[in-house]
Amino acid sequence: MATEEVNRPPSLPPYPEMIMKALEALNDKNGSNKSAISKYIESSYGELPAGHSALLSHHLNRMKESGELMFWKNNYMKRDPNAPPRRGRGRPPKPKVPLPPDTVLSPPRPRGRPPKDPNAPPKPPKAKVSAGSGRPRGRPKKISRSTAAGNSAPSGRPRGRPPKAKPSLPEVSVQQ
Known part of the structure; x- marks a missing residue:
């Protein structure tokens, strides 16, 4: 800021003062852009x-940034003293309820899962609890057909589709 004051001729007022005078003199209801202020x-x-x-x-x-001027649609204008203060982007914070002065606050809990207590006795393993009926949960296991039919001995045929029959060639007799 010292360099700005050194570069400025002694007859010039401070820049904020010149900017405010320019905005008053230009007196545009939509504000004035930077080039108009400069001219x-x-x-x-x-x-x-x-x-x-x-x-x-x-x-x-x-x-x-300080709130002296308002910037809208590439124009600078003086802030209206009766206008409510502009709020920033996003959702506004919730209002905080004041606490009574004699309230003592405990420190906040640390983040993450608390560590296990090394001195705690080991817990016994949990017994499986049935859902009420005697059946186990989930889809029942597949039972093969041979055991379901009661034939434990395999038949003489192999499993699957039989192979395609090969066409036989006609026998040609050779005459002498």
């Missing part, structure tokens, strides 16, 4: 420092 300052004050555009941009951004 007004150049015409009013004449001799400007070499980095005028950079200084103007810096001060406009700073005034916008």
Whole structure:
């Protein structure tokens, strides 16, 4: 900031003051853009420092962040003193209920799962509890057909589809 004051000729007022005068003089209801403000300052004050555009941009951004100016549709305008303060993006935080002054707060719980107690006695294994009926849970196991039919001895035929019969060639008799 010291370099800004050194670069500025002694006859010039501070940049925020020049910006506010420019906005008042331009008096546009939709605000004024940066080039209009710059042209007004150049015409009013004449001799400007070499980095005028950079200084103007810096001060406009700073005034916008501090809330002195409002930026909308690429135009800068003075903030209405009766307007409610603008809120930021996203959902607003929930209002905090004040606690009585004599309340003592406990420290917050640490994140994650608490560690196991090494001195705790081991727990006995849990017994399986049936669901009420004598059947086990899930799909029943597949029973092969041979055991279901009661024939434990296999038949003479092999399993599966029989092979395709090969056509036999007609016998050709050879005459002598």
